[in-house]
Amino acid sequence: MSAHTWGSLDDASARALMEEALAAATGEGVTFADVRLVEAEEERLYTDLRGELDERREHNAGLGVRVLRNGIWGFASAPVDGAGSAAAVARRAVAVAGASTGTAPVRLAPREPTSGTWSVPVDVDPFEVPAGERHDLLQRIVTAASAPGLVRSVTAGLNAKRQHKHYADSEGSRQSQHLVESGAMLLAVAADERGAQRRSFPNSFHGNTAAAGWEYVLGLGLEDEATRVGEEAVALLGAPQAPGGTADVVIGPAQLALQIHESVGHALELDRILGDETNYAGRSWVQPEDIGTLRYGSPAMTIAADPTMPGTRGSFAFDDEGTPASRHLLVEDGILRDVLSSRDAVARHGGGAGSGSDWPGAARADGWAWLPVCFATNVYLEPGEGSLDELLDRMGDGYYADDNRTWSIDDRRMAFQFGTEAAWEVKNGKRGRLLRGFSYGGLTPQFWGSLEAVAGPEEFKAYGMPCGKGEPKQWGFLGHGASPSLFRGLSTGVAR
Structure with missing residues (x-):
């Protein structure tokens, strides 16, 4: 066509x-x-x-x-x-x-x-x-x-x-x-x-x-x-209430897409890191000098920004100020390598990662009537290896949770809590009872630091999502994706 x-x-x-x-x-x-x-x-x-x-x-x-x-x-x-x-x-x-x-x-x-x-x-x-x-x-x-x-x-x-x-x-x-x-x-x-x-x-x-x-x-x-x-x-x-405490959890791709959006995508927008969003939507726990060296999560965490990936709401060839799309690793093996940016923010940041003539162009506008601002593009957790069943077997006992029900995160993208529509009890690597009211919370670097393994590309799913930002507010449309992932020792039952 x-x-x-x-x-x-x-x-x-x-x-x-x-x-x-x-x-x-x-x-x-x-x-x-x-x-x-x-x-x-x-x-x-x-x-x-x-x-x-x-x-x-x-x-x-x-x-x-x-x-x-x-x-x-x-x-x-x-x-x-x-x-x-x-x-x-x-x-x-x-x-x-x-x-x-x-x-x-x-x-x-x-x-x-x-x-x-x-x-x-x-x-x-x-x-x-x-x-x-x-x-x-x-x-x-x-x-x-x-x-x-x-x-x-x-x-x-x-x-x-x-x-x-x-x-x-x-x-x-x-x-x-x-x-x-x-x-x-x-x-x-x-x-x-x-x-x-x-x-x-x-x-x-x-x-x-x-x-x-x-x-x-x-x-x-x-x-x-x-x-x-x-x-x-x-x-x-009629399902039992999910208990609170500390537990190992495999989180499904739909919930992880929102987790990535809130605790990685927004936190790695350079305009927010430089303070531009302070009076409206907050800043970031990441500091400008952290870019290139900060340990953001465990070695199992690699996050890419790739608008060239076809089929996602964050796919394009050029951002809205003309920067060509290209694939960049924002987090590599747990280390912060780069950030999402606009052309003027890159110049302001100067020197080091995220600057120069090649950067993750993320200037996006909600149509012709708006100035471009920094929105996430197609930002996703790189797959690892193996099936969901193999990941559950690796976990042993714990929970499998997916599909967001509630969410909250502070204005530095640090402290958060999320609730899911559904969760399943996992015993000896096998899914069992359906549970209601499952929730978990934590601090962004500790959460991503608890990531032990990510399932393979055959389990990967991408999601297109809307996002509001700026003052006056405009809508951006972007992509996030993940395979089911195993996190150890999460705090659960935090959103009751």
């Missing part, structure tokens, strides 16, 4: 508008300018036990211009609405920079200009799937999940998004990216006089979304999984 067959702007028209804006982004003191033109279309469809459909479709196209004038950023944006609008946006950005003040001049890390075009490979365009087919699938999912009598609520949903993203700057970079996402979610809640319990699929955190077409949704096996989800929600009503 071609990713260029929809929308109001073809690539040539987009390039003309960006050149118009760059030509107007001039004046005394202007040393750099970049232009992003984004056209996006999004569709969300939900249904529930009542059979009511909630369908929403949105479309927007606009231009954002950023200029560096006398060391101060200026930014302006507007919808694309005809000839002359691009130049007007650029002139407004120059004026904003001229009217602004700053305590230190912004510098940009050196970078060679890069041009190219990239598209997400798609077999079936999710926007071309007939409405009846989508509606029927959701209804079958709801019917399957609600079969057990104590299931009181079921919500099933589908989502799709496609974007044309174009970038140009005064240094000579010219880039176009054509992105497509598809996803689905299911949530079942069972209730009786004992309380309420929930189960989700394919992830409790807004389902799962991949850089792919409708073929991804079909491959999830939603109808079959819906039967299991409903049955487990009911089973949890």
Whole structure:
């Protein structure tokens, strides 16, 4: 499928508008300018036990211009609405920079200009799937999940998004990216006089979304999984409460994806390390001088940032300030090697790891109306070896837990507690009783220091997740993944 067959702007028209804006982004003191033109279309469809459909479709196209004038950023944006609008946006950005003040001049890390075009490979365009087919699938999912009598609520949903993203700057970079996402979610809640319990699929955190077409949704096996989800929600009503104490735990990939996001991804954003997010979303326990030497976890912990990995919500060829995507190890054998960054933050940090002409480009913006900020890309725990069964056998006695239910972490990304939807008691390496109310907590370096082993690539799962950051707040969409992993001596029962 071609990713260029929809929308109001073809690539040539987009390039003309960006050149118009760059030509107007001039004046005394202007040393750099970049232009992003984004056209996006999004569709969300939900249904529930009542059979009511909630369908929403949105479309927007606009231009954002950023200029560096006398060391101060200026930014302006507007919808694309005809000839002359691009130049007007650029002139407004120059004026904003001229009217602004700053305590230190912004510098940009050196970078060679890069041009190219990239598209997400798609077999079936999710926007071309007939409405009846989508509606029927959701209804079958709801019917399957609600079969057990104590299931009181079921919500099933589908989502799709496609974007044309174009970038140009005064240094000579010219880039176009054509992105497509598809996803689905299911949530079942069972209730009786004992309380309420929930189960989700394919992830409790807004389902799962991949850089792919409708073929991804079909491959999830939603109808079959819906039967299991409903049955487990009911089973949890009568399941024993997970005990507290200290225990060995194998944590599943869905829960680990959120753990990575909260205790690694956010903690390794360079803008947060440098203090930019202090007044809104906090800082990081990591200090600038730690980059390259800090022991973040055990030797079993290797974390990569790799937007070039296909199929994830954090996949791209260029970030939103034109830095080419590349694979970087953030943590290698437990040692902090690099951080997620934007171009100006790299220059501010200076020297050592995470600086120079090659860095994990992670400047992302929630469309054309926003300035890029540092968001995680596709950040994941590198697989080890062996199957889940082999990992449980290695653990011996303990618990297997997955699918997030509650989470909390402090503003330094240090102290945290998480609760999971479900857990299973493990005896002699075999899964036994289903347990409710499982939770665990700890401190980030001690937690990752207790990691003993990670299952192999055959057990690896990737998850696409939303994330809010910045002031005013904007949404970033990113990827995290992991194989089930064994942690020794965790504190459990901390979130009761």
